[in-house]
Amino acid sequence: MVLRLPYSLAPVKVAILPLSKKEPLAAMAREIAQDLRPFWNVQYDDAASIGRRYRRQDEIGTPYCVTVDFESAEDKKVTVRDRDTMKQERVAIAELKNYLSEKI
Numbered sequence: 001m002v003l004r005l006p007y008s009l010a011p012v013k014v015a016i017l018p019l020s021k022k023e024p025l026a027a028m029a030r031e032i033a034q035d036l037r038p039f040w041n042v043q044y045d046d047a048a049s050i051g052r053r054y055r056r057q058d059e060i061g062t063p064y065c066v067t068v069d070f071e072s073a074e075d076k077k078v079t080v081r082d083r084d085t086m087k088q089e090r091v092a093i094a095e096l097k098n099y100l101s102e103k104i
Helices: 025-036 050-060 093-103
Strands: 014-018 042-044 064-068 077-082 088-092
Touching (some): 025 042, 064 093, 077 093
Parallel strands (some): 014 064
Antiparallel strands (some): 077 088
């Protein structure tokens, strides 16, 4: 089930989803969440499998999920998933705020 709210009406705009609760992924994900919170309602979620977390965010209408994976520590990029198209794109962490600003 997907709640297809217009992006501007979604109560949570971005979800940050680390693939692992272990460091350094969790620390990196928490830092990204803190950096984005002044601009949007951000939810941090590290419970259950990544597929279940995506579905949970789809059900509440979150337009974008940002996944911090094992490559993120090396290449300083995250995967951004669009709720409606399900397309995933690698985005540099330094460019994430600008990327999301254009989309939301």
